[in-house]
Amino acid sequence: MGFSEDFLQNDGESVYDESELKEKINICKEHLENGTTIAAIDFLEETIEMCVDYDYVDDGLLLANAVLDIAPYNSEVWHFKGILLNNSFIFDEAYHCFEKSLSLNPNDVEIYINKSIAEDNLGMFDEAFNSLQKALELEPNNEEILFSLGVLYEKKEMFDEAINYLIKALEIDPDYMEALYEIGFCYENSDRLDEALQTYDKYLDLDPNSFTAWYNKGIVLVRAEKYEQSINCFELSIALRDDFSSAWFNLGYALSRTNKTTEALNAYKKSYELDPTDETVLYNMGQIHEENLEFNQAIKCYTEAVKLDSGYYEALLARGFCYDVIGKYRLALKDFNKAISLTTNPEEAWIAKAELEYSIGQIQESIVSYRKTIELNVNNYDAWYKLAETYLEVGQWLEAIEAFDKCIALREEDANPYYGKAKINFILSQTQEAIDCLKKAFAIDPTTRSKFTHEYPEVKTSKLFIKLIDENKS
Secondary structure, eight states, X not given: OOOOHHHHOOOSOOSSOHHHHHHHHHHHHHHHHHTOTTTTHHHHHHHHHHHHHHTOHHHHHHHHHHHHHXXXXXXXXXXXXXXXXXXXXXXXXXXXXXXXXXXXXXXXXXXXHHHHHHHHHTTOHHHHHHHHHHHHHHOTTOHHHHHHHHHHHHHTTOHHHHHHHHHHHHHHOXXXXXXXXXXXXXXXXXXXXXXXXXXXXXXXXXXTTOHHHHHHHHHHHHHTTOHHHHHHHHHHHHHHOTTOHHHHHHHHHHHHHTTOHHHHHHHHHHHHHHOTTOHHHHHHHHHHHHHTTOHHHHHHHHHHHHHHOXXXXXXXXXXXXXXHHTTOHHHHHHHHHHHHHHOSOOHHHHHHXXXXXXXXXXXXXXXXXXXXXXXXXXXXXHHXXXXXXXXXXXXXXHHHHHHHHHHHHHOTTOHHHHHHHHHHHHHTTOHHHHHHHHHHHHHHOTTHHHHHHHHOGGGGGOHHHHHHXXXXXX
16 A cells, blocks of 8 residues: 555645734634724735645634625635635535635636545546646646646546656656656556656655655565565665554565564564554464464464454454464364354355364364355365365265366366275275276376375285286386
8 A cells, every 4th residue: 555645744844834823813803803804804815825724724714704704706715715625524515615716716727626626525536527627728737737637547546547647747847746656656556566666766866755655665565575675665664754553564564574573573563552453463463473383472463353353354264273273173163153254255264164173073064164165166176175085084975976076177187086086986896997096096196006005905915906006107
């Protein structure tokens, strides 16, 4: 996931003095109380504009409404009010303010741009596009309009169209850093990773202190599986903003991919300290403990993750595996059953449940679970093979043969299902069919001969089987 520079970073200094604004607001309120609004209307408009710049929404709306009560045809104040409402996420009212402003001043490009923001947030994509196109007709070389069109398409995940407009904005203003940043983000989300890296590098040449750009570059490098390089990017991002939890999280992931598990756990712990509501951090920590065979620590992490999100399928499944390993089978089954109830495709949970049921002697229950796995994925070879072997064990010969045939259809080059069929045919005294299956198994995998003679030592005295084995020696 990428982060918008505008959203995350705001370290520039305002051209206004905030104390000056507060003083002006108080003076304006005195005019309202004294009934001298008309005489001070220019001063009020100036103060409203400062409220817009400083995002003093409540005061700005109070003053804007006061001015519009006595000057309802003031296009500029309608525009300011719309911006303040946009900033308050009251987009439907903002939209009507911009409509009113445009009815009074139909050639103001800034009104069209801000109106498009309200329309976009109201889900009116076509209307937002049309507003920006009208603005572009008025000022065809306005890079801000082209940038806004690019961002509009970016939000719709129409990245090629977004890139087209953003590049046009950059052609007009080669120093338009916001456009360059968004181009990198669009390349990243279009899986054009090399172009994304080149774009982020250009951006970082201009602004090497952008922690979000270093972060986004790191994400691209992770996707390209260049983990060592991504570690450097995340560390630089953290050096610039040490409370950036997402950078700590992805640093942990990159470190884990390079087998630096201690460092990875430390990074994940820092991410969790910064954002204790992120269950994914706990899950990833659990994965590291599980890989290190530290099952009790893994269970603790998965349990905390499930506390944050009771419907966390992956965490429940992983905890179930850990419970299984340490012999807490009842708890493992409980987790597998819970995981199955959470998703429409719990294939992995069903097969895990089946294997556990088989291992603890619940054979018939395991057959049901294997069949449930196959219902979800008829091409699951492992489920078919384990089902066949389970049928063989309980003496359901015909069902076992049918399951082995499914295995052969899915993986013809595997010797094991032929060997399984051979064993059943011996049991059923279908000697020729058994021999045919053995021949196929021996031809695919000559080591099957050793398995056969080990399981059936009596064949050493059978001339027929000695001949069969000799014919298939490598």
